[in-house]
Amino acid sequence: MRLFVAAELPDEMFDALAETSALLRGCVRGRYVSPDSLHVTLAFLGEVEGFRVDGACGALDRACAPFAPFTASLGDLGCFGKRAKATLWQGFRKAGSLPELAQSVRGELRAEGLSFDEKKFLPHITLMRAADLTTGDLPMPQLAEGTVSSVVLFRSDLSGARPAYEPIHVVSLGA
Ligand code: ATP
Numbered sequence: 001m002r003l004f005v006a007a008e009l010p011d012e013m014f015d016a017l018a019e020t021s022a023l024l025r026g027c028v029r030g031r032y033v034s035p036d037s038l039h040v041t042l043a044f045l046g047e048v049e050g051f052r053v054d055g056a057c058g059a060l061d062r063a064c065a066p067f068a069p070f071t072a073s074l075g076d077l078g079c080f081g082k083r084a085k086a087t088l089w090q091g092f093r094k095a096g097s098l099p100e101l102a103q104s105v106r107g108e109l110r111a112e113g114l115s116f117d118e119k120k121f122l123p124h125i126t127l128m129r130a131a132d133l134t135t136g137d138l139p140m141p142q143l144a145e146g147t148v149s150s151v152v153l154f155r156s157d158l159s160g161a162r163p164a165y166e167p168i169h170v171v172s173l174g175a
């Protein structure tokens with residue numbers, strides 16, 4: 001199964017992200033991420049055999065144990081890839097403990113013998129895929145601040161019309 005680990009976004013951020021997404025709809029063509037699927041990926045594992053899922057859950061528990069909930073705030077828009085087919089995202093002005101959390105999760109996955117995409121962690125929330133950024137200007141994104149308080153192991157199902165993310169294991173920070 002296809003797995004990834006993500007931090008859940010605080011409620012305060014969803015309204016801002018939905019507003020930014022609505023502004024983008026007015027000026028950029030592409031595939032929008034549905035608001036209920038927004039997240040910050042901490043580690044992307046990709047295909048993992050079913051019998052290794054317990055190990056991934058244990059790694060997540062250990063990785064998150066030292067962390068308390070923390071404040072983070074949204075920042076500027078950014079993109080990856082080609083301008084005609086970009087991944088468009090909103091970054092963080094204040095990333096709080098996200099970098100340390102990603103490092104901790106990746107370290108425990110490695111210790112468990114689980115591999116993941118090793119690209120350097122850049123905290124971001126993907127808003128659009130295959131975005132055409134060759135024409136026009138981007139709007140100013142809405143900003144918001146909130147408390148990040150949980151980390152989730154998700155299963156990603158790409159077989160349908162839209163990606164579906166199913167939470168497999170949820171860890172509350174500071175619990
Ligand atoms: P689709 O691939 O159909 O556009 P998706 O990207 O939402 O859908 P997945 O590819 O399963 O679904 O990715 C799940 C999450 O992991 C997303 O946040 C995605 O950006 C991130 N991700 C996917 N591939 C990688 C990768 N190689 N390295 C880092 N993060 C990744």
Ligand code: MG
Nearest residue numbers: 129156158163
């Ligand atoms: Mg993808």
